[in-house]
Amino acid sequence: MYNLKILLVVFFVFNFSVNAQEIENNQNQPKTFVGKGLKEIDNVAKEAFDKVKDFIKNLFRYKNKKRHEKKINKHKQPDNYIYTNPIVTADRDTFFDFDIQKNRKPEIELRIMYPRISPGKGYFSFQIGDYNYKRYVSNITKDDIKSIRLISPNGDSCQVKKFRILPKRDVKRHFSFVLDHSGSMGNVRADMLQQGVYNAINYNNDIDVSNNSVYTIHKFDGEGNINHLITSKNLSQLYSSLVPPNGLNGYGKSTAIKDALFQAVNVISADTESEMKMIVLFTDGYSNTDEVKIPLSDVIRKAINNNINIVVVGFGSQYDENYLNAIAYYAGGNRYKVWHENEFSQLFENILADVNLSYEIEFSPCMFGDEIQIEMMADILEGNNLTSSTFFATPADQGSSIAVDILFDPGSDEIDEEKFAVELEQIVQYLNFKKELKILIEGHTDKTGSKKLNLKVSKERAESLKKVLTRMGIDESRIETKGLAWDFPAYPYLDHPEINELNRRIEIKIL
Missing domain, CATH: 2.60.40 (Immunoglobulin-like)
Known part of the structure; x- marks a missing residue:
């Protein structure tokens, strides 16, 4: 009996994602993560793994061996599901x-x-x-x-x-595709997944006339089998890595989502040139054989610190929607759900098109x-x-700037302390919380008047804020000031070549 249980455990590790229909996917309304700190994602990951452990316990109670046969699940989509169409x-x-x-x-x-x-x-x-x-x-x-x-x-x-x-502008972008090749995908779906990613890259290449996009491909299943196939902007090289598709060749076991993200974040973090870096995670199952010991929150924190966003795609019905939604929320990505492999090509085209069509603030x-x-x-x-x-x-890193929402009348350095009481209190609270910080207050102007006059006014604006802050209890030894006149406008001069009240401002820079 003991040997039988060991055999079943081994079978489970290799085939959990295939037999995941035993886990009830009764998540109802997905959780909200608004207002919760990053550590909440570790709670979500634990809940997901608890479902896996419950499955193991139930596995030993099953008497019908046919329930353990390896097969590719058919996903029955909701009656009102609308298939993926072009945007x-x-x-x-x-x-x-x-x-x-x-x-x-x-x-x-x-x-x-x-x-x-x-x-x-x-x-x-x-x-x-x-x-x-x-x-x-x-x-x-x-x-x-x-x-x-x-x-x-x-x-x-x-x-x-x-x-x-x-x-709309040309932006250097890096797209990293992290593709689940666990057993439940099956060879046909894996083929269509690989072809769909290449089709989307080819589509985006036609739009990206400046050839600013870089692409990375990862395949994964579980137990440490995570592979970085290629990073390139060369379409021929990308074609060779994905076409002709090779199904689950070299894969087909369990699922390790955290391990895959860990590798993908490390690889794309090395890119210091792209202005936008995005990981596209595709999976159809639960993460059940991760080997990386650090918590998921640390993986996401590294993504955040390196300006990496993570888009998630859930395929079918046997994945943990809250788990994926948490990754997308905390890593600032979009979220998608599809039910049929025929949607793969259009899905990935839409993901890349969505980046181009979105409004940027x-x-x-x-x-x-x-x-x-x-x-x-x-x-x-x-x-x-x-x-x-x-x-x-x-983050309050050296060189980082914080905007102070205090504006000035033309030629004036006077701060209306009653009008801007909230803004001033926020600065004081933060400096009291971070007592080790030293700051540089920069004064700025628009282009009204002479350069000599504006240098003087901008310095006086910075000194005015310093006086207010010291009067509110901040040690003046922590504060330096500088006047920059109109040399560093924050906002363009659209309606008038010299006047923009948003540039009559002050900024605080961390030293």
Whole structure:
């Protein structure tokens, strides 16, 4: 009997993802992670693994050996599921002018994703539309954005007042595909997965006329079998690594999602040139044979610190939706779900197209922190306020800047302490919390007046803030000041060649 149980355990390790139909996928409403710290992802990972352990216990009670036969699961999609179609854009006036399928009413949704930070600015993307019908609103303007807030873990928040929607531009991007080749995929699906990824790369290559995109391919199953196949922007080399497809050759065992992400994050972290770095994780099962000992939160933290976003794709019905959604939320990625292998090519094309079609926000962060929530509210359809959030980090590293939402009248260095009381209190609270920090206050101007005058005014603006902060209890030895006149504008001069009140500002830089 003991030997039989050992045999069953070995069988389970190699074939869990094939027999995952024994686990009930009764997750109902997916969890929300808004307002919860990064360590929450470890709780989600533990819950997922507990389901695996329960499966093992039940495995020893089964009497019908046919339940353990290795077979490829057929996934029965919901009756109202809409198959993956190409993304369509429409202006708000014609957005709802399309044929309804399977009695599924349109559900408009705001999603924000792909956050990243630079020493001076923060960035994120957003999209508004119906994600079931793959239909997006095309004519969104800054006026449609009602608010952007940064929220700390303890509930403190600040309003982002300086932001803009960036025009479409050439961006160096790195896409890393992390592809589950566990046994439950089967050879035919694995072939279609590999071909689908190549088709999407080829599609994106036609759009990327500047050849700015780099692609990485990983395959994985479990028990340490994680392989980095290629990193290249050469289409012929990528073709050779994926076509002709070779099914599950060299794979076909269990599933180790954390191990695969660990390798993928390490590989893409070495890229110091790409402005946007994205991992696309595809899986059809539970993570059950991870060998990396560090917690999942540490893997995601490394992704965050290296401006890497993780998009997740769940295939079929036998994966843990909360587990994947947690990865996407904390790593700032989008999330997708498909039910049939015939959707693979269009799915991956949509993932790459979504990056190009999304609106990109550039903003000046108004608080520092390793676990910040970005919340955005938009209103585009008759008072229908839409809200979305994502996880973000604005670490207080040397050279990092924090925007102080204090603006000045032309030629003035006076700070209205009553008007800007909230902003001043936030700075003082942060400096009291991080007592080891020393800061440089930079004063800035627009182009009104002479350069000599603006150098003087910008220095005086910085000194004004220093005086206020010292009066509020901050040691003046921690504060340096500098005037930069109009040499470093934060925002472009669009309506007037010399006047932009957003550039009459101060910034705080970490020393």
